[in-house]
Amino acid sequence: MTAYVPLNERALEAFDALAAGGVEAVTHRASPFLALYRTERERSGLLAELQAIRDSGQSEVVFGQLTGEQARALEPVLTDRVGAGVQLYGQRYLHPPEFVGALAASVRARGGEVLEGSGVRSVRETPQGVVLDLGDRERRHDAVIxxxxxxxxxxxxxxxxxxxxxxxxxxxFSVPVERMPGGPLYFPQQRVAVTPLGDRLRVAGMMEFRRPDAPLDARRIDAVVDAVRPFLAGVDLDDRQDEWVGSRPVTGDGLPLIGRTSSERVFVAGGHGMWGIALGPVTGMLLAEAVLKGETPEVLRPFDPLR
Ligand SMILES: Cc1cc2nc3c(=O)[nH]c(=O)nc-3n(C[C@H](O)[C@H](O)[C@H](O)COP(=O)(O)OP(=O)(O)OC[C@H]3O[C@@H](n4cnc5c(N)ncnc54)[C@H](O)[C@@H]3O)c2cc1C
Known part of the structure; x- marks a missing residue:
């Protein structure tokens, strides 16, 4: 946590820097953002974690405790199976495909190129630069991330x-709702989060360690549905669209890999596990300094890819 704190504290301002720089990547303020439990006893784990985050030096952890009734008053979509909650303040959420689309559009608008469907087979360093093998051709660059x-x-x-x-x-997957929640709802015990995604609700969860290209396992979707069904009313969990499986890049020690490799021209940015969206912009901002100035910012030291 201590290593993460400087990144966390700048994470949201990095989203604002993108927006101020003309990237049409929108973030929404969550009002509210709730973590929900069956009982107060179940909730104690999260309260201990939040305290541990404060103890590790992150000052801006602002939250309040709710009864089930108070949680339902804020989000009528919740059923009476919710017996306790935590309201986290200062949180935001986004629409992932729209967000990434806006980033790509901005790269193109600034004269950059985005090659879709191109796989890099190898990266090698030569005296003239870093060469990427794309199979049918090669490209040479001053630096590669x-x-x-x-x-x-x-x-x-x-x-x-x-x-x-x-x-x-x-x-x-996404489902229709009678009434859209005002922000994400997180069910930590069930390991499921639901987030407004345009006019549908996105339901996401599960942590499955398999090779990244393995096919979607429908039983996992069923498990997510069964886990969250008791807690939500007016949500049609059987009218699912956009069923998807994606790979969080998880490192052995739980810290991302951000920085220079054994080559001065080859960098890594990845391995953020569950936090690659939230920490993506701040990672890019700090890594750009390392690439352009040749000096790795001090706060990136714990994430040294050569550790
Ligand atoms: C269900 C789910 C919920 C999540 N919720 C959150 C959340 O609430 N908040 C949060 O911060 N994070 C969340 N995450 C995690 C987040 O999605 C990841 O941490 C993030 O996507 C990692 O970003 P990345 O760019 O490092 O890797 P990726 O997003 O995996 O992107 C890597 C890209 O590289 C491409 N690629 C691979 N090999 C090659 C090659 N040889 N040549 C060219 N391209 C290649 C892949 O096709 C892929 O497009 C969630 C993830 C999942 C699956």
Whole structure:
């Protein structure tokens, strides 16, 4: 946690910097953001974690405790199976496909190129620059950042990166709702979160360790549905669309890999596990300094890809 604190504290301002820089990547303020439990006893684990985060030096952890009734008054979509809650303040959420689409559009608008459907087979350093093998052709660059998530080991191993990155796979789908919640609802015991996604509600959960390209396992979707069904009213969990499985890049020691490799021109940004969206912009901001100035910011030291 101590290593994460400086990143967490700048995470939201990095989203604002993107917006101020003209990227149309929108974040929504969660009003409210609730973590929900059957009982007060179940809730005690999260309260201890939040206290531990404060103890590790992160000052802006603002939250309040709610009874089940208070939680339902804030979010009528909750059933009476909810017996206790935590309201977290200052939280935001986003629409992932729209957000990433806005980033790509901004790169293109600034004269950058986004090659879709191109796989990099290898990265190698030459005296003239870093060469990417795309199969049918090669490209040469002054510097390269490998940000290939759960697939990163194959490209980074030759540059001295030994920390393993595995796929911690999560499942999601969207469903219609009678009344959209005002922000994300998180069910920590069930390991499921639901988030407004346009006019549908996105339901996401599960942590499955399998190879990143393995097919979607429908039983996992059923397990997510069964886990969350008792807590939600006016949500049609059987009218599912957008069923999806995706790979969180999870490192062995729980810290991301951000920084230079054994090559001065090859960098890594990845391995953020469950936090790659929240910490993506701040990672990019800090890593840009390392690439452009050749000096790694002090706060990135714990994430040294060569550890
Ligand atoms: C269900 C679920 C819920 C989540 N919820 C949250 C959340 O609430 N908050 C949060 O912060 N994070 C969340 N995450 C985690 C977040 O999605 C990840 O941490 C993040 O996507 C990691 O970003 P990345 O760019 O490192 O890797 P990825 O998003 O995996 O992107 C890597 C990309 O590299 C491409 N690629 C791989 N190999 C090659 C190659 N050889 N050549 C070219 N391209 C290649 C892949 O196709 C992929 O597009 C969630 C994840 C899941 C699955």
């Amino acid at each position: 490998v940000a290939t998530g759960a697939w990163s080991e194959r490209l980074t191993r030759r540059f001295g990166v030994r920390e393993p990155v595995q796929a911690g796979r999560g499942y999601s």
